[in-house]
Amino acid sequence: xxxxxxxxxLARALRKTFGSFTAVDGIDFEVRPGEAFGFLGPNxxxxxxxxxxxxxxxxxxxxxxxxxxxxxxxxxxxxxxxxGVVPQADNLDAELTVRENLLMYARYFDIPQRVARDRAEELxxxxxxxxxxxxxxxxxxGGMKRRLTIARALVNEPExxxxxxPTTGLDPQARxxxxxxxxxxxxxxTTLLLTTHYMDEAEQLCDRLLVMDKGRIVAEGSPRELxxxxxxxxxxxxxxxxxxRAANAGRLATLGTHLEHLPERLQFYADDGEQVLEQIxxxxxxxxxxLVRRATLEDVFLRLTGRTLID
Amino acid sequence: xxNALRIVQRNALVYRRTWRGNVLMTVVQPVLVxxxxxxxxxxxxxxxxxxxPGNVPYLVFLAPGLLAATCMQTxxxxxxxxxxxxxTWQKNYHAIAGTPMRIVDIVAGExxxxxLRLLAVSVAFTAALFAFGxxxxxxxxxxVPAAILxxxxxxxxIMAFAATLKNGGNFNALFRFIITPLFLFSGVYFPxxxxxxxLQRAAPWTPLYHGVELTRGLVLHTLTWPSxxxxxxxxLVMCGSGTVAAVWTFSGxxxx
Numbered sequence: 001x002x003x004x005x006x007x008x009x010l011a012r013a014l015r016k017t018f019g020s021f022t023a024v025d026g027i028d029f030e031v032r033p034g035e036a037f038g039f040l041g042p043n044x045x046x047x048x049x050x051x052x053x054x055x056x057x058x059x060x061x062x063x064x065x066x067x068x069x070x071x072x073x074x075x076x077x078x079x080x081x082x083x084g085v086v087p088q089a090d091n092l093d094a095e096l097t098v099r100e101n102l103l104m105y106a107r108y109f110d111i112p113q114r115v116a117r118d119r120a121e122e123l124x125x126x127x128x129x130x131x132x133x134x135x136x137x138x139x140x141x142g143g144m145k146r147r148l149t150i151a152r153a154l155v156n157e158p159e160x161x162x163x164x165x166p167t168t169g170l171d172p173q174a175r176x177x178x179x180x181x182x183x184x185x186x187x188x189x190t191t192l193l194l195t196t197h198y199m200d201e202a203e204q205l206c207d208r209l210l211v212m213d214k215g216r217i218v219a220e221g222s223p224r225e226l227x228x229x230x231x232x233x234x235x236x237x238x239x240x241x242x243x244x245r246a247a248n249a250g251r252l253a254t255l256g257t258h259l260e261h262l263p264e265r266l267q268f269y270a271d272d273g274e275q276v277l278e279q280i281x282x283x284x285x286x287x288x289x290x291l292v293r294r295a296t297l298e299d300v301f302l303r304l305t306g307r308t309l310i311d
Numbered sequence: 312x313x314n315a316l317r318i319v320q321r322n323a324l325v326y327r328r329t330w331r332g333n334v335l336m337t338v339v340q341p342v343l344v345x346x347x348x349x350x351x352x353x354x355x356x357x358x359x360x361x362x363x364p365g366n367v368p369y370l371v372f373l374a375p376g377l378l379a380a381t382c383m384q385t386x387x388x389x390x391x392x393x394x395x396x397x398x399t400w401q402k403n404y405h406a407i408a409g410t411p412m413r414i415v416d417i418v419a420g421e422x423x424x425x426x427l428r429l430l431a432v433s434v435a436f437t438a439a440l441f442a443f444g445x446x447x448x449x450x451x452x453x454x455v456p457a458a459i460l461x462x463x464x465x466x467x468x469i470m471a472f473a474a475t476l477k478n479g480g481n482f483n484a485l486f487r488f489i490i491t492p493l494f495l496f497s498g499v500y501f502p503x504x505x506x507x508x509x510l511q512r513a514a515p516w517t518p519l520y521h522g523v524e525l526t527r528g529l530v531l532h533t534l535t536w537p538s539x540x541x542x543x544x545x546x547l548v549m550c551g552s553g554t555v556a557a558v559w560t561f562s563g564x565x566x567x
Contacts, residue, residue, distance in 0.1 A: 018567075055409060057405075057408060057409065057565070057566060058566060058567055059566060076413075077411040077413060078411075080409060080410055080411050081410075081411045083409070085409040087405065087406075087409075089402065091401065091402035091403065091405050091406040092406070093321070093401065093403055093406070094401050095325040095401075096321075096324060096325065100324060104317075104320070104321050104324065105406070105410065107317045107320060107321075108317055108407055108410035108411070108412050109410050109411060110314075110411070152406075156410075
């Protein structure tokens with residue numbers, strides 16, 4: 001067991017390259033026991049590659065990586081015995097039933113059959129699949145498969161769970177159920193390490209976030225810290241005609257702490273959005289529509305990683 | 312090694328649901344082939360006074376060769392689509408690789424499972440031989456391990472190959488251009504001495520030939536020690552290098 005203060009995962013100048021492509025470009029971070037730690041970033045930011053290295057599924061190219069204070073290169077089996085992995089794409093055993101998936105997975109961890117049977121029942125109840133215990137995996141919905149994958153990752157009572165985009169592709173009900181379950185795990189003291197590109201997910205679940213872009217870390221902190229550091233408290237979204245925008249560009253730029261020109265609207269970052277809107281009205285500029293809202297992690301994310309679409 | 316048994320356990324769990332149809336094929340197939348070829352064709356061959364090694368009736372000549380070839384076929388099938396499917400479609404192995412199971416455990420487990428299937432096939436086949444009265448002595452039982460080894464010699468390299476394929480794999484070429492010709496020209500149905508000169512010379516380079524010779528030699532008691540050693544060495548090397556290759560290709564897929 002690592003000491004209470006020692007990190008579960010420690011990375012120093014961690015790099016991963018595939019041929020000439022650099023997926024992870026020298027990152028440093030620590031994951032502490034009991035926290036929910038999130039990697040946030042657009043597609044191709046290096047989140048999954050980092051997760052795979054921690055899961056001992058991908059060799060480290062260079063730098064240092066320690067998981068449970070062990071080296072993934074030499075201690076993979078010992079590390080994996082204490083890890084739970086929820087991969088991006090479900091890889092359940094389609095030839096087995098729901099319950100058999102858990103029982104068989106427990107066998108891979110060398111968990112005695114009797115213990116595995118009890119644990120399978122507990123976990124099926126935990127992810128609300130008890131009624132489907134004898135169903136073939138094929139007949140489950142996407143949300144159910146995801147829940148089963150999470151239950152499977154818990155079969156060895158892991159100290160650290162790696163979740164790669166745990167709710168991508170699920171409907172809102174399914175997502176909320178999963179968040180609720182993950183939240184419970186967190187309360188029970190399980191350390192969560194997840195990747196996501198959903199801001200609401202990151203805000204809901206993570207104590208600490210690491211924003212990645214192009215293989216590097218661009219920001220780190222709690223959701224609230226990141227909002228405070230990179231954006232203002234509020235955002236004012238204003239829609240006006242292109243002519244008005246063009247003619248008053250200079251004057252508008254002086255308002256708020258930061259102005260972003262988007263194709264269909266202007267976005268003012270300010271601690272008091274109403275005040276900026278009032279200033280625009282005082283300038284006598286015609287406003288088609290205006291909305292003051294709280295700044296979110298999404299604003300941070302777009303601010304840091306840009307608005308260009310990455311596929 | 313016990314880790315590998317988990318894979319066997321997993322496959323057995325799946326097999327429990329499909330075994331009925333499978334067992335029927337395992338038993339019925341050899342009976343059909345043995346009766347058609349052994350009794351039907353055999354009657355003609357024996358009447359023609361052909362000189363078979365050991366001067367045995369055709370059925371007795373055919374049976375051990377057919378057993379080795381059937382093991383080759385079963386092993387090849389079991390090591391192609393199922394393996395490729397578990398690697399690419401279902402990503403079963405990716406899930407298993409997330410547990411303390413090592414890649415060697417996975418490969419060893421799949422080979423052990425194939426061996427178990429081959430044991431079932433060989434036992435059913437041997438039972439059929441007794442039923443046909445083609446088993447002249449308990450020596451027939453020696454054919455079982457030889458046939459299993461023959462199957463495994465194909466299984467390991469095919470697994471290595473199957474792991475590299477995309478989308479569940481296309482094995483048509485393998486079966487069409489390798490397995491089927493081997494089945495026909497490795498001395499299963501007739502002694503290779505009947506083949507044209509160049510094919511006769513090529514035969515000892517091919518794997519099924521050694522499996523057939525070893526299996527048949529054990530049953531008919533026509534094996535010499537040096538030739539037994541050569542057959543055994545050929546099959547063991549294939550098995551061993553195939554296993555090393557499979558661990559390598561599995562690693563390439565599972566640890567990138």
